[in-house]
Amino acid sequence: MSLQSIKYQRGSLEILDQLLLPVVSKYLTVRGVEDGWKVINKMQVRGAPAIAIVGCLSLAVEIYPEEFGSKKSLRQEIEGKLNYLVSARPTAVNMKISADELITLANDLTKDDAVTVAEMKQRFLNATEAMLEKDIADNRAIGANGAKAILEHVAEATGVPVAGPVRVLTHCNTGSLATAGYGTALGVVRRLSELSKLEHVYCTETRPYNQGARLTAYELVHEKLPATLVLDSMVAALLRVKNIAAVVVGADRVAANGDTANKIGTYQIAVVAKHHGVPFYVAAPLTSIDLQIPSGDHIIIEVRPDREMTHVGEHRIAAPGINCWNPAFDVTPASLITGIITEHGVFKPSALKVEITKLLEL
Amino acid sequence: MSLQSIKYQRGSLEILDQLLLPVVSKYLTVRGVEDGWKVINKMQVRGAPAIAIVGCLSLAVEIYPEEFGSKKSLRQEIEGKLNYLVSARPTAVNMKISADELITLANDLTKDDAVTVAEMKQRFLNATEAMLEKDIADNRAIGANGAKAILEHVAEATGVPVAGPVRVLTHCNTGSLATAGYGTALGVVRRLSELSKLEHVYCTETRPYNQGARLTAYELVHEKLPATLVLDSMVAALLRVKNIAAVVVGADRVAANGDTANKIGTYQIAVVAKHHGVPFYVAAPLTSIDLQIPSGDHIIIEVRPDREMTHVGEHRIAAPGINCWNPAFDVTPASLITGIITEHGVFKPSALKVEITKLLEL
Numbered sequence: 001m002s003l004q005s006i007k008y009q010r011g012s013l014e015i016l017d018q019l020l021l022p023v024v025s026k027y028l029t030v031r032g033v034e035d036g037w038k039v040i041n042k043m044q045v046r047g048a049p050a051i052a053i054v055g056c057l058s059l060a061v062e063i064y065p066e067e068f069g070s071k072k073s074l075r076q077e078i079e080g081k082l083n084y085l086v087s088a089r090p091t092a093v094n095m096k097i098s099a100d101e102l103i104t105l106a107n108d109l110t111k112d113d114a115v116t117v118a119e120m121k122q123r124f125l126n127a128t129e130a131m132l133e134k135d136i137a138d139n140r141a142i143g144a145n146g147a148k149a150i151l152e153h154v155a156e157a158t159g160v161p162v163a164g165p166v167r168v169l170t171h172c173n174t175g176s177l178a179t180a181g182y183g184t185a186l187g188v189v190r191r192l193s194e195l196s197k198l199e200h201v202y203c204t205e206t207r208p209y210n211q212g213a214r215l216t217a218y219e220l221v222h223e224k225l226p227a228t229l230v231l232d233s234m235v236a237a238l239l240r241v242k243n244i245a246a247v248v249v250g251a252d253r254v255a256a257n258g259d260t261a262n263k264i265g266t267y268q269i270a271v272v273a274k275h276h277g278v279p280f281y282v283a284a285p286l287t288s289i290d291l292q293i294p295s296g297d298h299i300i301i302e303v304r305p306d307r308e309m310t311h312v313g314e315h316r317i318a319a320p321g322i323n324c325w326n327p328a329f330d331v332t333p334a335s336l337i338t339g340i341i342t343e344h345g346v347f348k349p350s351a352l353k354v355e356i357t358k359l360l361e362l
Numbered sequence: 363m364s365l366q367s368i369k370y371q372r373g374s375l376e377i378l379d380q381l382l383l384p385v386v387s388k389y390l391t392v393r394g395v396e397d398g399w400k401v402i403n404k405m406q407v408r409g410a411p412a413i414a415i416v417g418c419l420s421l422a423v424e425i426y427p428e429e430f431g432s433k434k435s436l437r438q439e440i441e442g443k444l445n446y447l448v449s450a451r452p453t454a455v456n457m458k459i460s461a462d463e464l465i466t467l468a469n470d471l472t473k474d475d476a477v478t479v480a481e482m483k484q485r486f487l488n489a490t491e492a493m494l495e496k497d498i499a500d501n502r503a504i505g506a507n508g509a510k511a512i513l514e515h516v517a518e519a520t521g522v523p524v525a526g527p528v529r530v531l532t533h534c535n536t537g538s539l540a541t542a543g544y545g546t547a548l549g550v551v552r553r554l555s556e557l558s559k560l561e562h563v564y565c566t567e568t569r570p571y572n573q574g575a576r577l578t579a580y581e582l583v584h585e586k587l588p589a590t591l592v593l594d595s596m597v598a599a600l601l602r603v604k605n606i607a608a609v610v611v612g613a614d615r616v617a618a619n620g621d622t623a624n625k626i627g628t629y630q631i632a633v634v635a636k637h638h639g640v641p642f643y644v645a646a647p648l649t650s651i652d653l654q655i656p657s658g659d660h661i662i663i664e665v666r667p668d669r670e671m672t673h674v675g676e677h678r679i680a681a682p683g684i685n686c687w688n689p690a691f692d693v694t695p696a697s698l699i700t701g702i703i704t705e706h707g708v709f710k711p712s713a714l715k716v717e718i719t720k721l722l723e724l
Binding site for chain 2: 021022023202204205206207208210213214215217218220221227228229230231232233234235236237238240264265267268271272274275309310312313315316317318319320321322323324325326327330
């Protein structure tokens with residue numbers, strides 16, 4: 001089964017400590033909101049969906065054994081603690097969105113006189129747990145849709161009725177360690193493997209934080225998938241000689257026209273894929289597609305501190321005094337993207353706005 | 363002035379210890395062949411031309427104060443010690459070529475009865491020192507030819523009579539630390555700066571050995587050139603937003619058709635440059651152009667140990683158990699190369715064979 005970065009049962013939560021990866025695999029028990037705040041703040045859990053889910057679940061395990069005298073006191077507890085959790089990493093917008101949703105639910109339940117305090121607690125726990133389940137279910141759907149699209153593309157391109165096992169490339173970490181489980185782009189890889197259609201997966205190191213070498217490689221080794229690490233500089237050489245069927249990456253934000261902001265290096269891989277005629281897919285849940293943003297030109301790219309580039313841990317690897325340019329993300333124009341893989345299907349960038357609008361209206 | 367990695371005067375040789383860079387700048391005294399063998403073997407000096415020159419000069423400083431009873435004993439000393447120096451890094455072919463040249467010279471001088479033992483020693487020292495001077499002179503010519511070509515290209519492309527200062531990108535280390543001094547691709551950058559035509563130079567980190575971050579960045583900081591380090595994954599984003607006038611890289615080997623083997627990542631940069639319409643130059647002395655190799659398909663690419671990718675020093679950065687693909691070089695097809703900058707001029711890849719053949723016939 002796929003790596004479990006979040007282990008949850010009602011009343012019990014454990015997370016894989018990502019600060020110790022890839023060398024040590026150790027689960028931390030999260031007993032409540034204080035623990036939740038700490039593991040988010042110290043980045044022992046990372047990845048936008050994972051942060052939100054761990055935060056909310058830390059409140060669920062805290063509330064589970066407690067008795068509340070009134071719905072008002074439960075509501076206050078929920079609101080206060082969720083807002084506190086948002087403060088652990090203020091830039092992680094998913095935690096804020098999830099907190100707001102749950103606070104709205106708590107307010108609604110408080111107002112509904114038909115609901116008892118015990119029922120309110122129960123429904124709050126259900127809603128929190130549903131977030132975990134929905135994220136995994138969405139990722140599984142993304143995986144299935146993506147694997148199908150890649151295999152159909154290969155079958156069509158090679159003129160065979162059914163494609164054989166394929167080689168794919170992915171970038172950064174989009175797996176169990178970045179989501180509630182299974183993963184987005186890495187979910188597509190997992191699904192190919194489940195279908196016995198994964199010949200090999202290549203993952204890039206993903207400087208400067210090495211999420212590929214540390215986290216994706218860790219997941220692939222853990223699950224014994226046929227995998228090889230390459231450096232970010234090797235993608236062109238790889239596509240030239242290794243017969244790669246597709247590139248599949250995640251997304252931080254997809255604009256209405258299909259332009260996609262993702263981890264630095266994604267745009268370069270897309271350019272190189274285009275040059276070699278290799279299809280380039282973006283795997284993203286609907287929540288990452290923002291129809292309010294007309295195009296990638298409107299996405300502001302965070303530029304991060306030089307030290308991430310000049311040091312590995314405490315070890316200096318760059319000449320003292322050199323300036324650095326350290327954009328955390330880049331924007332891949334829609335024209336380089338073959339398809340955007342969502343839990344509801346795979347869309348051409350040009351069709352994205354219409355298709356997503358239809359889905360949202362359902 | 364440009365960084366001096368090799369300080370030589372007759373009877374005295376010092377080299378900058380590259381193992382301590384970029385954090386510590388310390389010169390080592392090389393007193394003779396034993397020291398020469400050690401600094402090459404321990405990689406305190408690196409870069410093919412630099413290795414050959416330091417090896418030969420270490421023999422020159424050893425022989426300089428010695429008295430020889432006969433030309434035969436001098437010849438034996440030269441041959442024995444040069445062959446010993448070749449053993450310090452057997453794969454560094456330049457040391458072998460230089461050793462063979464000097465041994466041939468020693469044999470010829472031994473046979474020539476008109477030459478005394480004192481004259482033979484003098485002519486041997488002169489020949490050794492000429493190698494140092496020729497490498498620097500060739501690099502200066504490469505720098506001048508390359509800077510001119512880049513500026514003319516910009517003037518033509520923008521329709522101005524004289525190009526203003528330009529931004530360029532380079533990869534790996536091709537500077538004073540890889541050559542006898544000045545550098546090839548970095549020599550072009552130095553020349554642009556001497557002409558007050560360098561607005562900015564960007565250098566790539568160049569994983570896995572980080573020659574860009576450690577060595578090129580060190581040289582650029584040392585000479586106070588306006589410079590910024592980028593990661594290997596950022597080239598496409600850089601070319602998209604930073605108005606780069608040209609890419610200039612070095613070469614390990616250029617085939618007769620212009621296909622060029624160079625540090626891994628070069629091919630990817632060439633693809634990305636083509637996509638953005640940025641001219642892509644290879645700077646290489648004639649000695650790196652091998653007309654015996656018809657095309658890049660005939661160049662064997664060394665695949666190096668996984669550990670270079672999985673560790674930084676003793677620090678593990680990749681998940682234990684992951685496979686790696688670690689080609690040291692890649693081949694950039696001639697079709698992606700705007701011009702090959704040599705000490706005799708800048709040639710289109712398609713014209714290379716004819717032009718070089720002409721030069722060799724002169």
